[in-house]
Amino acid sequence: MRRWRLVLRDGGRAGRPGDGWGLSGEDAVIDRALDALYGAPGTGLGSRPGPGQGPGAAGGGFGPSVPHVVRWLGDIRTYFPASVVQVMQRDAIDRIGLSALLLEPEMLAAVEPDVQLVSVLLTLGKVMPETTRTTARVVVRQVVRKLEERLTQRTRTTVGGALDRSARARRPRHGDVDWGRTIRANLKHYLPAHRTVVPERLVGHARAAGSVRKEVILCVDQSGSMASSVVHAAVFGAALASVRSLDTRLVVFDTAVVDLTDQLADPVDVLFGTRLGGGTDIGRALAHCQARITRPAETVVVLISDLYEGGTGRGMLRRVAEMRAAGVRFVALLALSDDGAPAYDRDRAAALAALGIPAFACTPDLFPEVMAAALEGRPLPVPEG
Incomplete structure (x- = not known):
């Protein structure tokens, strides 16, 4: 029932009073984070808070201001693994125009860096203010470093x-013969009676390597x-x-x-x-x-x-x-x-x-x-x- 409540993103509101299946604690925070992004049109991250609804109220929306979205980004990074956070960030870019808010340095500092985020930042490069560009370079370098390591x-x-294989000479000089590869290339010419390999083809390295x-x-x-x-x-x-x-x-x-x-x-x-x-x-x-x-x-x-x-x-x-x-x-x-x-x-x-x-x-x-x-x-x- 707990999982169904999270899937339905209703925080248990559809349940009967006192049925014991309402969400509370961390589950309620997760539910609000999901509802802010995937809730009904007109609610959530891209909407203005309604009367009596503070930032993050379920179904009521974080307004489009940077602090509210930064808080939401912090929540999803706390409660979801990085792979899921990246998916939610991409959905936020598509659903609420998060790319416009990425021009703010504090917003960039809150996101989970990945290749898709770098792509968005490069697209925004023409309109990015200099204060944001410095932060953007830090984010891009984090992603590049991970790709380089991989x-x-x-x-x-x-x-x-x-390149080494393409540089091997067909008739190498004695000092250029790669004996290990030569033996492997000529194993079919092994003579059991003599316990030796006849090296019909020598494999070596070109001197211009x-x-x-x-x-x-x-x-x-x-x-x-x-x-x-x-x-x-x-x-x-x-x-x-x-x-x-x-x-x-x-x-x-x-x-x-x-x-x-x-x-x-x-x-x-x-x-x-x-x-x-x-x-x-x-x-x-x-x-x-x-x-x-x-x-x-x-x-x-x-x-x-x-x-x-x-x-x-x-x-x-x-x-x-x-x-x-x-x-x-x-x-x-x-x-x-x-x-x-x-x-x-x-x-x-x-x-x-x-x-x-x-x-x-x-x-x-x-x-x-x-x-x-x-x-x-x-x-x-x-x-x-």
Whole structure:
């Protein structure tokens, strides 16, 4: 009955007097917090308190002032786990326009930082006052640090291994032979009578392993629907830029094209250099990338976009075909996030597939494997469906 009362969000008001199933104590606070967000239209966080109703009264609403919402944010962080708090914050942004209140520094200090919150802050970047911008950078850096802890080392290890494998020489000098890998590669040539392996193929490392052998260009759509992908792309761009054997470039675009390569040392600077929202001209962005390719056969271009093109679709496909013909490895990601199946232009995705380029959504955890496959020239690990 207690759980049903919380699900119904009526605080036990629908029960009979004295039936013993009313909510009290912490349960009553939880009920008010839920009712403030999910109550009937005209009540809750987005409404004015009614006569005789103080802030947080069940069904009566926290007014839209910052102190009341900050108090509500404190309540939900006290009584719900972080994953649930993030869901409720996203619902508050959709239901009551919480994004407008995020321009207040004290509001930002009360929220639970996550990728979606960073996306909202980047969208508000143009109208954010300087006092709020300082707090916003702190929030964004917290999220970026968590993503780096989760993704950066794995990216470096996976991509570094791919570069090492692609650098192995077929006929290495004696000092360059990797004997462990050579033995494993020739186990099928084991001679039991002689208790030895015949090394038909030697596996070794090229002497130029320390030089830049591959170039990566991340071309990222910064339209509003791609916000989460922009956040992850900034973190991955910084991780790839830290791999000494890679020359990494980051380009973001809407109808204009901005090269943020010189800011890759700090993903937070990259994110505040983006401009979420606006139109899209994929063809123009690809033209910018194409003009900067110096070694096509050693270059991987990763387009991260939902493919909704504001320019000419033919121009986009022509650029892709030209790069492919020159030897560039091209990867098309419809999203780089954990947000689930994205909306995308299916006709242009099919056109890319006809060119031999599968277009698919990619989670951040899968991205290092995708990059490793692209750098080695292997088939991409395209998720099923």
